[in-house]
Amino acid sequence: MVIFGKIKKSLLLLSVSLTLTLGLAAIRPVLINAGVADESTYDSAVKGSNTTYYRTIATNYHAGNVLGLVSISSAQEMSAAANVTEENQKNGFEPVLYVNTFDWDSDERKAAEAVVEKMSGTLVTMVDIQLFRYELTSFVPVTKAGGKVTLIAGIPEKASDTSGNVFEVQKEGREYAMVRVHNGQVTVLKDLYSDIKTLTFQTDQFSAFGLMYAPEGEIDKYLGNPADSTAGADSTGFAVSTDADTGELDEVPKTGDIRWEIEYGYAPAK
Numbered sequence: 001m002v003i004f005g006k007i008k009k010s011l012l013l014l015s016v017s018l019t020l021t022l023g024l025a026a027i028r029p030v031l032i033n034a035g036v037a038d039e040s041t042y043d044s045a046v047k048g049s050n051t052t053y054y055r056t057i058a059t060n061y062h063a064g065n066v067l068g069l070v071s072i073s074s075a076q077e078m079s080a081a082a083n084v085t086e087e088n089q090k091n092g093f094e095p096v097l098y099v100n101t102f103d104w105d106s107d108e109r110k111a112a113e114a115v116v117e118k119m120s121g122t123l124v125t126m127v128d129i130q131l132f133r134y135e136l137t138s139f140v141p142v143t144k145a146g147g148k149v150t151l152i153a154g155i156p157e158k159a160s161d162t163s164g165n166v167f168e169v170q171k172e173g174r175e176y177a178m179v180r181v182h183n184g185q186v187t188v189l190k191d192l193y194s195d196i197k198t199l200t201f202q203t204d205q206f207s208a209f210g211l212m213y214a215p216e217g218e219i220d221k222y223l224g225n226p227a228d229s230t231a232g233a234d235s236t237g238f239a240v241s242t243d244a245d246t247g248e249l250d251e252v253p254k255t256g257d258i259r260w261e262i263e264y265g266y267a268p269a270k
Contacts, residue, residue, distance in 0.1 A: 036096055036134050044068050044099070046154040048198045053152050058134070059097040065125040066211060067154025069099050072200070081145035081204070082133040094134050095142075102128040102208050105162070108181040112210035115179055115186045119222040121214030123179070124159050124169055131206045143182075145204040150192075152200045153178070153211065170196050174213045182207035188223060 036058040044061035046053040046068035055070040057078045063069060071078050075095075082095035102108070103126045116123045129151070132139040155176060160166045178189040182205045189201040189209075199211060 036094065042068075044070050046070055046152050046198055048152075048195045050195075053198075055097070057095045057097055059099065062100040063102075063127045065101050065103055065156070065159070066127060067156050067197075069127065069129070069151060069153040071097055071149055072152050073149040077147070078131075078149055081147050081149045082131055082142050083146050084133055088135075092136050096132045096134045096139065098128075098130040098132060100128045102126040106208070108208035109210070111181050111186055112179040112208070112212070115188065116210070116212045116214070119212075119214040119218045121212050121218060122167075124156070124211040124213065126208055126210045127153075129203075129206050129209050141206075143206055145206070148202045148204045150200065150202050152198050155197055155199055155211070169213065171213075172196070173216055175216050175219055176211070176213045177201075177219055178203075179210040179212055180205065180207060181210070188219065190219060 038058070038060065040059065040061040042061055042064050044055055044059045053068075053070055053072055056073065056075045057071055059070060061069065073081070078095045078097075079089065084093050084095055106126070109123070109126050112126065113123050131142040131145060131149075133142055155170055157168070157170045158166055159169050176191045176199045178199060178201045180187040180189055180203060187205075189203060192200040192202070
C-alpha cells in the first residue's frame with residue numbers, strides 16, 4: 001500500500017509538471033505598448049541579406065508594395081524625434097510610425113517621377129510614412145521631427161507599373177534612393193548602405209516617399225549638376241534636391257495622413 005501510494009504521488013507530480021510545461025510552451029512573446037493597437041495589414045520586419053530588422057516602436061504597417069519598413073533608430077531616439085519627454089513616457093505617451101501605400105496618380109507621384117527621370121531612373125512605388133505622438137486619447141502628427149531618424153525599407157525583387165507590367169527591381173549595377181515629397185519640395189535621400197535587399201535612409205520630415213533606382217553613378221551625377229538642381233549633401237550622407245518647379249502639393253496634408261485622420265482622429269499639430 002505504501003508503494004502504491006508513492007506511485008500515485010509520483011504520477012500526480014508528473015501530471016502537474018507536464019501541465020505547467022505545456023502551458024508555458026503555449027505562451028508567446030507579446031509586444032506591449034501604451035495602449036496602441038497593432039492593426040498592421042502586413043509584417044513590417046525587413047529582411048536584409050544577413051540580418052532581419054524589427055521595429056523599435058509601435059508601427060501600423062499597410063504598405064504591401066515594399067517588403068517591410070521599420071525604424072532602426074532606438075525607441076529613445078524615436079521618442080526624442082516625436083517630442084516625447086521622459087515625463088510624457090511616464091504618462092503613457094509614445095511615438096507611433098504609420099506606413100501605407102500611396103501608389104496612385106497623385107501630384108506627389110508626378111513630382112517624384114519628374115526628378116527620377118532626370119537621373120535616368122525608375123520610380124518603383126510610393127509610400128506614405130507618418131510619425132505620430134500617441135497621447136492616450138489622440139494621435140498628434142509630427143511632420144517636423146525633433147531630430148533625424150533612420151528608417152529601413154525592404155526592396156522588392158519585382159514590381160509592377162501602373163499598366164500592370166512586371167519589372168525586375170533588385171539587380172546588380174543599380175543604386176537606390178528614396179525621393180521624399182514634402183511641402184512642395186522634392187528631396188533625394190541616398191541609400192546609406194549597399195545591401196541590394198534594403199534601402200536605409202534618414203529623415204526628419206514625414207510625407208510621401210518614392211522608392212527609386214537608377215544606374216550606378218546617376219544619382220550622384222544628378223545631385224552634383226547645378227543645371228539639374230540646386231543640390232548638396234549634409235554631414236549625415238544624404239543629399240538634398242530643391243527643385244523650384246514642383247509647387248505646393250496637397251495630396252498628403254501637412255498635418256498627416258487623410259485616412260488616419262478620418263478613421264482615428266488627431267489633435268492639432270504642435
